[in-house]
Amino acid sequence: MTATSDPAERLALVLAEGGLQRMTARVLAALLFTEQETMTAGEIAEALTISSGSVSTALKSLTGIGLIERVPAPGSRREHFRIREGAWATLMSNQNAVVTVMRDAAEQGIAATGPDSPAGRRLAEMRDFYDYLWREMPALIERWRADRAGSR
Amino acid sequence: MTATSDPAERLALVLAEGGLQRMTARVLAALLFTEQETMTAGEIAEALTISSGSVSTALKSLTGIGLIERVPAPGSRREHFRIREGAWATLMSNQNAVVTVMRDAAEQGIAATGPDSPAGRRLAEMRDFYDYLWREMPALIERWRADRAGSR
DNA sequence: TTGCATCTTCAGAAATCTCTGAAGGTTCGA
């Protein structure tokens, strides 16, 4: 286990634990910690010493999730990328997809076992909890967005 | 990709995506969907057709996280297990550890880059968001616990 | 204390995932 002292690499490690591919996490961290406004794929590959293929895959993935965006770069043939405004809220919202899946899984389980069996009761507790989150989480994030927009 | 129609297996898949080991997820799902009040390690191994070693590891892990508990079993030599009350809230709370780490990572990044650089500004947005979650999430879960306790 | 049923640990086999590198595509300027 390489003990990384570089803050960017350390963050990448955490993001990787959280489910991102390792290289994808490193690319995101690089974009977060760079002193430039944007980076090109080539710059990222060089900075991290990884193959252009890996960078390409990572950028595709991050763009898909909505964490970064392609920036039109006048006068250059290269694609420029940067982290999007509100990326972290987006990341959180995506993770909330899990909440939906959990709730639905519980619901289907209840449908399959009936509500009055031991399994049904356990599943109902699960369903109620995720249903609660499903109702409350969007509001929580919305409040963040509103607060931030207001105070800027 | 095996298309599982069994609700338990499908849930296990989701839990696995969420970071649990595959066998650990399957064991949790088995305990959730069983019609018995509790299950022994042997029963789980048989139900899932996996080695006793895997079951043992999974149970150890789930117990450690606080999702299941060992139930004293009078008149039996075997250990009995069941899902704990409030397991889902516990799972959620654990995942919030990530929030702390993210906030701290951002904080350290700012300390390293200074707050007035492009990187510093990006990191500040990140820090503010996770700090917000760090303040709000525990309250959200606490409210759930209170509501549930009240309505029962 | 002995024997039995059960659980735990762990080394290594097997499955899985990840990254690279090279070939091919795309876009832009001239």
Next chain:
DNA sequence: TCGAACCTTCAGAGATTTCTGAAGATGCAA
């Protein structure tokens, strides 16, 4: 239209993770 710079895709090597099975530990009954 051509060439150069850059990006994307993908097969396969290599690294990593995961599961099993067997040996050993544990706890209970008699």
